[in-house]
Structure formats: structure tokens, C-alpha cells
Amino acid sequence: MIRLENITKTYPMGKRELTVLREVNLDIKQGELVAIMGPSGSGKSTMLNLMGCLDKPTSGKYYLDDREVSRFSSGELAQVRGRKIGFVFQTFNLLPRLSALANVELGMRYVGGSDRQKATDALVRVGLGERAGHRPTELSGGEQQRVAIARALVKNPPLILADEPTGNLDSKSGQEIINILTSLHAEQGITLIMITHDAGIASHCQRIINLMDGQVVSEETP
């Protein structure tokens, strides 16, 4: 489903360039549950952002469903993000002034249009049917992350990318989030790629990719 070929990403740092990813090659098949691990600064987030079409590689080719999206225009990339990819961020990234329900509806806003019933179903799915009218500030961190998951899954994407989804949560809420995400993978066959620092969480995955200094240093299958 995902193929990275010699992907390099550099950022300008004043006069010098900072290379975050160095010629990374990677294949991820449909339906896989993958954990990406590595120390901070190793390029995990950059890699995930590239996979999520939020950023473009400096060089190399990125194929998503056999299409070379690294050559897509920004409008085409937006469509790919909307149709195929659900994001779950460490900082939730909910719109603070909208209710939980409206935030979930936003997940469909740019792909086919809002649908209140589907949004409600998605909230029920993550166990927040009762709290649909609450704003993010009235919800706990775990609840906010569940709203974010509902927003990601409401459009039935084949791929969910999660960047340290439990990083801001206590271990109990974190475990709930992991349970929801893994059950999505198990029940719907969604391809799930997540960044984590937690070896316990990584152990739930089928495949662990270790990054170091912008390169894949090892892979393991727990």
C-alpha cells in the first residue's frame, strides 16, 4: 500500500541544511499494524507526515496505492488526505470552539459533505455517544483523543496515521486509545501506522520499525 523509495527530506536551517530523512526505503502492505519507534529527532514524525501527504519529500518517490503521490499537486494531495488518510495527533488537534459532534462531522466536511448520523455513529463507536454536545475543553484528554479517532474513522479511510496518540495521556486512557485503534485494525482491516515511545504499546503491533538519524536501522516482528 505504501512504498517509500529513496526518500530524503531536508529542511533549511539558516544557511545550512538539516537532513531529517536519508534515502529511506520502506514497504507497508495493506492491513498491516505498524509501530515506528526511535529517539526524538530520528525523523519519525517527518516520515509519518510524508506518508500522510502533509509534506513533500525533497527527493525520492512515494507511492500510495501504486500511485506516485510525490508528484501530485497540492490540490490532488488534499484529495488523497481527505479520501484515504485519517490522522490522530498527539495534541488531538480538535477545533476548540466546536462541539465533539461538529469536530467529528468536520472529518467528512471535505469528502462528500457532513452527515450528522454517521458522525453520531462514529462517536458511539469510540464510546462517547453521551458527550456529543460537549466542547473539547469540557472533555478529558482521553475523551478528546477518542473524538479525534472518531473524526479520523468517520470517513472510513483505508489508512490511519497516529503520531504518538497516547503521548499526552495517562496510562489508563492511553490503553483505552490503543484498544480502540487496534480493534479498528482487527475489525475493519484498516492499515494503521503509529509512532510510539512505549514498548508495551509497540508490542501490540505486527511490525516495529526503528529509526535513527533519519534512517531505518532495524525492523522486528514481536
Add this chain to the structure above:
Amino acid sequence: MRKWLDPLTTAWTGVITHKLRSFLTILGIVIGVGAVITLMSVGRGAEAQILSNIQNLGSNLVTVRPGAFTFGGIRGGISQTLTIEDSEAISQRIDNIAAVAPSYNSNLQLVVGGKNTNSQVTGTTPEYMNVNNLKIASGSFFTADEYQRGAKVAVLGSNVAETLFPSSEPVGQQMRMGTIIVRVIGVLQSKGAMFGSPDDAIYIPLTAMQQTVAQPRTAQGGRIVSSIAITVSDADKNQSVIDEITSLLRTRHHLSPAADNDFNIMSTEEIASTLSEAIGTMTLLLGAIAAISLLVGGIGVMNIMLVSVLERTREIGIRKALGARERDIWGQFLIEAAFLTFAGGIIGVIAGWGISYIINRLGVMNTLVAPDIVVLAVSVSVGIGLFFGFYPAWNASRLNPIDALRSE
């Protein structure tokens, strides 16, 4: 599916979740539109007022005045060429006219009791009252008989009556006018403020006037008058009557075919259209001044939309991550700007309308809110929203999604 509704609800949410900012944006537009509506309504009101004053004179009034004559390209000043004899000739020879009234104006000294003033006095014929649509408030206008006899009687305009006889009934009183003593026999109804208003005039029979003022004569011996007013029997005939009088007077004044008229002839309609054109220009000027404040309001919209984009960078990033294309983003901000300015336009219209209503009620000025101005002001304000909202909206749409997401 509510796909078509989504952009509207998004914009609406943007507006109501930032109430103070939305209010300030709207305020600039409200002031601009309100000022345009108010000033234009004042201008239009003045125009309507003056036109109705002129219409009061009757649309079938034609006035002849002595005009500048030119000789060999040199303007020779005002020539005193109109005579009573011209007036009589018009009355006898021209068809389709109901009445003719020549008049001669002179400045005369007036003495009433201890008061001594100078005022313009109009000597005329009894027809003058009907020709100029004058209405009597008390007493009467002078009759044909009084005119024949050269009776020393006077009819006062309402302002003159108030000035000369502030505390007593003028009718029946006597006053000295030049070298004669006249008796006041009537006071006119007020016609409202306009230039050359009959409210400020005094009318006496021309025959009486000749007893105190030596009416000048032309070289041929004609008795000179200041103007001749003619009532055309049917307003449709205005132009043909004007043409006939012109050719009659040219013949009487022995003008060669190449020479310009030595008189001016104009119908009320022509005067009205000339005046309304002048006032229209004035109104446009007022509107243009007010439009500047609308422009400033528009720049305010741009300012606030830029701030709004900056403040909502993260929101833009989130929306982009969820699949928003560039046009979804600029569409959202543009609709928001247009919505704010449209609301501002509507409120501005209501405010401007209210102010012009109050001005009207206080009797300061007549105002008239014209529907075309309302439509124009509202559409211009929406246009301003689109114009000044475009740059910030476009800026927002160009943000790189990952940079937008990372911003705090």
C-alpha cells in the same frame, strides 16, 4: 447530504465564535453604508424639495427675461429689451396661452410706522397671481379694475408681511412706498424656501408703480419690463409656444437671422431639469465623500481578516489535514468576509434610514431614502468584503499544511 450548506455553516460558525471581532468588522461597514445612505438621502431630499417647489409654479409656466446680447462676439451685458408692448403682442398673437403677466421690479424705500427699509417691489398685472400659482392667505390680490385705475394697493409675501407687521394684521394697513402711500390688501400663503421666493416679494399694480418710478423706455419708446410670465394652456404645447414667442420677439426686436436672441425664454420644466442636474452632481459629491468611509471600512475588513487568518493558522492546518483544498479554505474566509460585510451593509442601511428619518422628523431637512441607493450600498459593501477579503483568504489557502499544523 448537506454539502452545499457546509461552507455557509462553517462561515457562520466562524462569525459567531468571534463575536467581538465580527462586531468590529461590521461596525466599519455599518458606518460607511450608514453615511452613504444618510448623505444621499439628504441630497435626494433636497432635490425633491426644490423640484416640488418649482412644480408648484406649474409645469406650464414659460418665462421670458431680457438676456445678454452679443455684438461681434462681444457680450454686451444685459440689454433692457422686453417691453409691455412685447407682452401685449404675445397675448394677442400667440395661440395656446392662457394668460400673460409682465412685471417690472424696482428697489423702493418702504416706511411703516417708525421702520424704514428697502425692498424689491414687483409691479405687475392681476394675471400674475394665476400665472405664478400664488395663493392668498388673507385679503385678496388686486383686481383688473384696480389695475386699470392705478389703485395704490399692495399684496405682501408671507415673510415680508411678518417683517413689516410683526404684531398686527397687515391687511388694511398703510405704508409709504417711494413717493406714494399704498394700502395693503392681501397677504400670500408661504411657498417655502427657494431662491427668488414669492415669500420675500411685494406686488403692486404696474400702473401704480409708474406713479412713483419712472419706468425706463427703449429707444423705440417701449416701456421696459423685467420679465414676462406666460401660462401655456397645455403643458404639451410648451415647446411650440416657446418657438412662436421666440420668433415673434425676434421680429419685434429687429434681430438679423445671424444675431443671438436678446432675451432668455425658458419653461419651468427646463429650469427644473437644469437645477436637478446641478443638485444631482452635489448629491453625488456627498455620496463620494461618504464612500471614502466605506473604503476605510473595507480596509478594516482586510485588516481583521488578516488577523483572523493568522489566529486560525492551526485551524487551517487541521482542515487541510482533513482534506480541505485551497479553494475550500479561501472560500471559507471569503464567504465569512462577504457575510460580515453583507450584515454590515444591512445594519448600515437600517441605521442610515433611521438617521435620515430623524432628520426629517426634526424638520432640519427633507430627506429621501431611494431604493436604488440602498441596493447599491449593500452590493458595494458585499463587493468590498469580497475584494478586501480575497487577499487574506488567498494567503490562508496557500499555507503549507504541516507548517500550519505546527503553529501555535
